[in-house]
Amino acid sequence: MASSRLRLVARLGLLLVLVLTACGQIPGLSRSGDVPRNRTLIITPWGPRPDITNPQNYHIYQTGVGHQREIGDKTIFEALMYTNLNTGEVVPWQAESFQYNENFTSITVKLRQGVTWSDGQPFTSQDVKYTLEMLRDNAPELTYSTIYKEWLKNVDTPDDKTAVINLNKPGPRWFQYNLALGHENHQVILPAHIWKDKDPKTFTNFDLEKKWPIGTGAYRLVASSAQQQVYDRRDDWWGAKTGFMPLPEPQRIILITAASDEVAGQMYIGNKLDSGLALQVGTFRAAKEKNPKLRSWNAQGPVWGAPDGCVYTFYMNNAKEPWNNRDVRLAVNYAINRQDVSTLGYEGSNYPVAAPFSGYMSKRWVTGKVKQTLDKYDRMKVDQGQVDQHMQAAGFAKNADGKWAKNGEVLKVSVRGSLGFAPMAPPIAGSLRRAGFDAVEQIEPSGSTALGDDWTTGKQDTMFSIHCGSIADPFDTLKDLHSKYSAPIGTKCPYGQCTRYSNPEYDKVIDQLEAIPPAGPDNEKYSDLITRALEIYQTDMPEIPMVEELWVITFNDTYWTGWPGAQDPYVAPYPPWEAWRLIIHRLKPAQ
8 A cells, every 4th residue: 555655646746746847846946948848867876775875965976876876867967077888988078088197196187168067167177186184184074985095195286287196005997987987987077166165075065046056068057956966058058068969969958767667658659758867677678668768788588787896796795703703604606596686586687797897897807817717616506405515614513593603693695675676685695595594585565765874884794785896997897895894793894895805815915906007818917916816716716696687777758869879879878877977969850
C-alpha cells in the first residue's frame, strides 16, 4: 500500500511538472515566455529516489559525491577538460592545453581565451589557484580535499591565462585523473571573486536572487526544490559568444525524480522523461515494447549497456576478524557464483569478471601476462572443495545445521547493499547459503546514507557495491588497495573503496607504478609491475569482483536525437559523470 501511494504521488507530481512546463509556469521560473516540451529536456538524478537531496546547497565540494553528481546537472559547472573514455581522446574546454615538466612534478595549464563566469567576470588562473589551494587547505572536510593535501604544493599564476600546478611528488597521471577526465572526478573550478571571502566549510553557494550558483556553463538555475530543479539556457554563454561552440539546443532543462525503476519505466513509456535514470533490463525491454523510441547504448541485447568503468564487487573489511584472514576471503570467493549474479540478477545483461577491470581497458590489457595471471589463479570458478579447504584452514567447521562456525559461533555474512544494486543480493546470498554460510540480505532504503557511514568508519563487516575507475589501464583500480587509503576502525577512510587492506609489498609496487608515466601492455617494465600487483591481488583477494557493471542507460528519441551509442561513441553515456554535459551540446530537436 505504501509503495502504491508513493507511485501515485510521484505520478501526480510528474503530471504537475509537465502541466506547468507546458504553460511556462514553473514556480520560481524567471525566463520570459513559454518553453514547449519539444525544446525542454527532462531528466532525472542518478538512482531512484523520492526527492532531490540538498536542493538549496550548491557547494560541489561540501556534501559528497552523490550530491556532486546532481547539482547543476552538468549545466552550470564546466571542467577544464573532458575525456571520451571510449577512445581516450582528451576534449579541451575551459583549458586549451596542459604540459608536464620533465620529472612530472609541475603542470602548465593554458586557459582558453574568452571564458567568462555567468556574471560576466573573466575566468582566470586566479580561479584555478583559489580552488585547488582551498581544497588543499580544507582537508579532510571537503570532498576530494585529501587528494590535494597529498599532492598539491601550490599553484603559480604567471598571467591570467596560465596556471602552473606544482605537485609534491611525480604525478604523470594526476592532471587527467583529477581535472580532465569527465568521469567520477567532479573537480571543477570555482569563481574566486565569489568565494574568496566565504568560509568554504559552511558556504552553500545558493541564492537565486544573486543568481548563485555562478558557473561558466550554458545554463543557470532558476528554481530548486526537493521535487524539481529548473535550468534555463543563457544566451550570453561564452562558448557561443567566442565561436567555440553554438548554444545547446535545449532551452530549458528540468530535473525531476523517479522514486523507483517501475516509476521511471512508466515515465519513459509516456514520454515524460528523456534520459537520466537507467532501467533494469526487464523494465527496459517492457518499456521499449510500448515505446519504440527508447534505446540504449547497444541496439540489441542481452548486453544493452556500455561499460561503466566499474565492477560489481563484494567487499570485506580486511581489518576485522575473520575478514582479515585470507582463507576466509578465498572461501567466499569460491562460494559466489558470478554467473548467477549476472543471469539471475541482471538477466544476462552483463558478464562475470575476476579482476576490477572494465570494458574500457580490458580488451587491451587482459592479454599476455595479465591474462596468464588471471588464468593461473582461476578465481571465477565455483568450487565447494576450495570453500571447505579454506574455511577449515581458518579454523571453521560446519555445525549440525551445516553452517560454518568457530568456537560455537556461526559466521553471519551480511549481504548488505543499496537499493540501486538490489538485484545482486539474492544470487549472492543464495550462493553463500549453498556453501554453508549464514548469509543475511539487507537492502538500504532510498536516500539512506547509513551503509556508507558504517562502511567508511569500519562498522560494517561486508557489503556489495561497485569498484570504479578501471578506465585506461589496470593501475586505475589496483591503486585503490594501497594501504594509504585504509584507516583504523572507527576512523573514516580517506577514500571510498575502504577495504582497509594493507600489504607492504603491494604498496611498494603501486608506488612504483604511480611515479612513472602510464604505458601499454607492450611496455615490459610497466607490464611486469602491473602483473606483480595483480598476482598479489589474486593471492590475497582483498575484495571479490563479480560482474561488470553495464547499466541500461535509457535514451528517448521522441523529442531529442543525437544521443551517444555504440554506433556513435562520442562520449560515455553515464548521467552522473561530468562529461555528460557533452551530450547536452550534441542533442537536436526531433520535432
